[in-house]
Amino acid sequence: QLQLQESGPGLVKPSETLSLTCTVSGGSISSSSYYWGWIRQPPGKGLEWIGSIYYSGSTYYNPSLKSRVTISVDTSKNQFSLKLSSVTAADTAVYYCARLYRGMGAFDIWGQGTMVTVSS
């Protein structure tokens, strides 16, 4: 069955760029039925959608993060990636990648999440 796995550094310095990759296995990222997204959760807090991408490269971002976020897709590697620039301690969170099923309007498959701490 389809699985998603996040990877990337667990520690990022303030003002630097956070970079994460989500690898999709057990299925193709190039399906017209799905978007692929990033969601984060600060410790002890709720969920925040960061942005989503279609396999064609069309992107959609949270307006509150849009100036700092870039999401890209590499269909040859079945991966999509997140870059968040100029990070601060407020960006410390568990970062999840997930599949958004267009017909449902919901994230039906999630990665396990990866903790990213912003600290010097």
Place this chain on the structure above:
Amino acid sequence: DIQMTQSPSTLSASVGDRVTITCRASQSISSWLAWYQQKPGKAPKLLIYKASSLESGVPSRFSGSGSGTEFTLTISSLQPDDFATYYCQQYNSFALTFGGGTKVEIK
């Protein structure tokens, strides 16, 4: 942005209780609402999509209703495995937003 407001933020209940959680949208989202369950240290799990459709494999004691701006998630008979935090999420506009969450605790 569409704001999603969940209530209550915390709910204390006993096994066997009927539990209802409400999610209100700041503007109409038709039926584009999903509900998730999250347990500590785990990724959220999809329960309900399009306001009232049960995700495959989810027990039938979970149900969703509503349209427009007001939605509810109901657990008909709370089970020990249901103690968790629940989130709603809207998809009407592609600036997705989640509700603040409702923690269901053991009474």
